Amino acid sequence: MVRSSKNMPAEQRREVTVRTVIELAGEQNPSEITTAAIARRMGLTQGAIFRHFPNKDAILLAVMEWVAQRLMSRIERAIQVESSPLAAIEAMFMTHVDFITRHPGIPRILFGELQRSEETSPKQMVQKLIHSYGERLEGLLERGKVCGEIDENIDNRAAATLFIGTIQGLVMQALLVGDINRIRRDAPEVFAIYQRGIRRRS
Amino acid sequence: MVRSSKNMPAEQRREVTVRTVIELAGEQNPSEITTAAIARRMGLTQGAIFRHFPNKDAILLAVMEWVAQRLMSRIERAIQVESSPLAAIEAMFMTHVDFITRHPGIPRILFGELQRSEETSPKQMVQKLIHSYGERLEGLLERGKVCGEIDENIDNRAAATLFIGTIQGLVMQALLVGDINRIRRDAPEVFAIYQRGIRRRS
DNA sequence: AAAGATAGTAAGTAATTACTATCTTATCCG
C-alpha cells in the first residue's frame, strides 16, 4: 500500500489524491466529498492537500483529466481490435461498463459536475470528454451505415444520446439497489436491445 | 402571484415551498439549494421555513411525494387513452418527457437524492417511485408480448432499465448543452430507436 | 372587539466548509 506512506514526491501525492477522490465517490455522495475527508483517507491533515493543489476545483479537474485519459485510451484500444463497426460499438460499450464497474465513483462524479450551474474547469472537462466520446461514437455509426451493418435511417446524434443513456440507465439501476455488480450482469441484455434498435434488418 | 404574499395558510405555504424547490433545482445544483435560498425566493426569512417543516429532509420528502403523485397520475391518464401496449409505452415516454421539460429541476433532484449514501426518507421515496414506475412499464411490455407487438425474447427488466436510461440520456444531453428544450426536440428520434429495439419484427 | 391561534421575524447557535500562515520534520545532494 503506497496509500498510507507519508512524504511522497509531489507528483505521486497528486496521483494518490485523484485515486482517493474516485474511491470516496464510490462510497458517498460526491458533493459531500470534503477536502477534510480526502485528507483523512490518505492519512494526512487537511492543510496538506493545499500543498499540491491550489484549490478544490483543481483536484476535481485532475480527477476528470485522469478519467478522460484512461477511459478514452482503453476504449481506443478495445475498438482497434474489432474488425466491424458494430463489433467496435459493442466493444466500446463493454469497455465502458467494465471501467465504471471498476470505478463506480466515476459516473457519479461526472454527473455531479454536470449538475453545477457555474462553468467550472472540471465541468468544462466533463463536457469536453462527453463531446469527444460522442464524436467517436458517431464516427463508428457512420462507418456502420456505409458497410451496411447499421440502418441508414438512424439519426447519429440520437443513437449517441441513447448509447450514453443506456449506460446511465445501468448506473441508475445500480444506485437504486445499491449493488454495483448489477451493472455488469444486466449490461449484455440492455445492449442487445440497443443493438436491435440501430442494426440494419436483413 | 400567490408566490409573494405573506401569512399563507400552512398547507399552501408547504405547497409553495415544494414548487419553489423544484424551480430552484432547474436553475442551480440541487445539492446547493439551501434553506436560506428557498426562503429568499419565497420572500421569507430562513427561520420561517421551519414553521412548516421539521427539517430539510422533510422538505425534500414533500417534493418527492409531489413528483410521484403528479408524474404517475399524468402517465396513468395518458396510458388509458391508448389502445395498444406499444402505443401506451410511447405515450408514457412522451408524457414523461413533457413533464420534465416543464419541470427540468425534477430529474436533477431525483438523481441528486439517489447519490446520497444514507437511506434518507426522500431517497427511499425516489426508490419507491422508480420501482413502481418500472413495474408499470414491465406490465405494459408483458402485455405487448402477448398481443404480438413486442418481441418475446426481450428481457423485461432490461427493457425497463433502457427506457429509464433513454430519458436519462436526454437529460444528460440537455445538461451538457445547457438547453432544456433540446430534450423535447430529440425525444422522438431517440424513442424511435428504442422502439425498434423492442418491437417484434414482421 | 377581545382572545386565541397561526405565520413570520430577528438574532442567535454550534458545526462545518475551503483555504492560509507559520512552524517542523524528512529527504536528498554535494
Added chain:
DNA sequence: CGGATAAGATAGTAATTACTTACTATCTTT
C-alpha cells in the same frame, strides 16, 4: 555530514450551513 528544500503538521481564518429561541404581526372566531 550538513544544509537546503520539499512535504506535512498545527492552528488558525471568515463564511456558510441547518436549526432554535424569543418575540411580534396578522388572521379567525366567537
